[in-house]
Amino acid sequence: MSTTTPNWIAEITMEELEANPHPFYARLRAEAPLAYVPALDCYVASTKEMCRRIANADDGDFEGVITPAGRRTFGEPAVLDANGEQHDQLRAMVDPGLQPSEVDRYVDDLARPIARRYVEQFENDGRADLVAQYCEPVSVRSLGDLMGLQSVSSDKLREWFRKLNVSFTNAGVDESGHFSNPEGFVPGDEAKTEIREVLDPLLDKWTVEPDDSALSHWLHDGMPEGQVRDRETIYPNVFVFLLGAMQEPGHAMASTIAGLLTRPDQLERVIDDPSLIRRAITEAVRWTSPIWSATARRSTKDMTLDGVDLPAGSVVMMSYGSANHDENDYDDPSRYDLDRTPVPNLAFGAGKHACAGTYFATEVVRIGLEELFEAIPxxxxxxxxxxDYWGWGFRSPVELRTTWEV
Structure with a gap:
């Protein structure tokens, strides 16, 4: 442990970060925008300026990397952990089906029937936990069907991303740099075993009978005639999608509803004018970023940033959720406000490793909210x-208990 690390940073715990990272990160923004955090065994960038500066570096000073817990969870090669030609190849595998023009082709036919089906299950009940009964199921079902996992139940998809999340965020280390809770990886390992058991037969089928599912395209697109992509390349990125991409739309949807519920007048305006839904989503993912602090960069050489020495190989966690509460850019950032002056946020990252599914996620959320607000105004x-909210790597409402007149 660095002897120069202030006590208030050295004493922070993973439990505190998971419960409520905001007070700690507010102090980091004010006093140490780039700081080494022993509990995470990495540096943390907490302001928007510092996150952008590092994420957008195009001079070779930084490269994409995931934390040791992330690498332990996903394996290699994962798109979040790749650079150079390897990163380009992996993005060429996952990006085509997520381009806005392609998403516009299929997303309404994909997501709207799913949203209608789920809202019909509870709209006459007068109450629901919208996280468990709507937001997460719509999210996982939409991505699951896009990937070709129609045979996997929504509950099982939710179970997989929760178990992978436990593993991915098991980032705590002891003073010797070893994982402080090795058992925290067991749920993720269980999920990965199940995922392989389910996907292997599907990949066998798509190898000889390609279809329009995303995973079939991952197998075939860009490969020489008669060849398919190696499964050990596909699986780490399947795990990335089943964690980040599975939860992101659902938790963005839940945070949008939660934010609007804090401002009933603004909720009424959005329900009356669905054209405001995209703006409501933009403010929600700034207010509670679904991917709060789950991506990182690694320094490629010794350097000094704002007086902080970064030896070559230093891992810097990009705390986008903190950056989106930067007081230099946002007045009263902890308040949800539909009428906030639009300022670009970092909810979906920045630079070459920005989220590939930004447009898809936003469109699934938009469609889900349109269907919900039309059925239950x-x-x-x-x-x-x-x-209540939980999570430091990924953050969202735990429950969203709502009522309405039937």
Missing amino acids: NLNREADHET
Whole structure:
């Protein structure tokens, strides 16, 4: 442990970060925008300026990397951990089906029937936990069907991303740099075993009978005639998608609803004018970024940034959730405000490793909210029930208990 690390940084725990990272990161932004955090065994960039500076570096000073816990969870080669030609090849595998023009071709036919089906299951009940009953199921079903996993239940998809999340965020280390909770990787390992058991037969089928599913395209696109992509290249990126891409739309949807419920007048405006939904989503992912602090960069040489010495090979965690609360860019950042002056946020990252599914995720959220607000225009937060949030790597409402007149 660095002897120069202030006590207030050295004493922070993973449990505190998971419960509520905001107070700690607010102090980091004010006092140490780039700082070594022993609990994470890496440096943390907490302001928007510092995150952008590192994420957008195009001079070879930084490269994409995931934390040791992330690498332990996904394996290699994962797109988040690749650079140069390897990164270009992996993005060429996953990007084509996520381009806006391609998403526009299929997303309404994909997501709208799913959203309608789920909202019909509870719209006459007068109450629901929208995280468990709507936001997450719509999210995982939309991506699952896009990938070709129609045979996997929504509950199983949710179970997989929760188990992978436990593993990915098991980042705590002891003073010797070893994982402080090795058992924290067991849920992720269980999920990966199940995923392979389910996907192997599907990949066998798509090898000889290609279809329009994303995973079939991953196998075949860009490969020489008669060849398919190696599965050990595909699986780490399947795990990336089943974690990040599975949760991102659902948790962005939940945070949009939660934010609007704090401002009933703004919720009423959005319900009356669905054209405001995209703006509501943009503010929500700034207010509670689904991928709060889950991507990183590694320095390629010794350098000094704003007086902080970064030896070559230093890992810097990009805390985009913190950057999106940067007081230099946002007045009263902890407040959800549909009327906030639009300022670009970092909810989906920046630079070459920015999220490939930004447009797809936003469109799934838009469609989900359109269907929900049309079916239930008188939504309210359940009386006496506070909305709790959890997560440091990925963050969202734990539950969203709502009521309405039937």
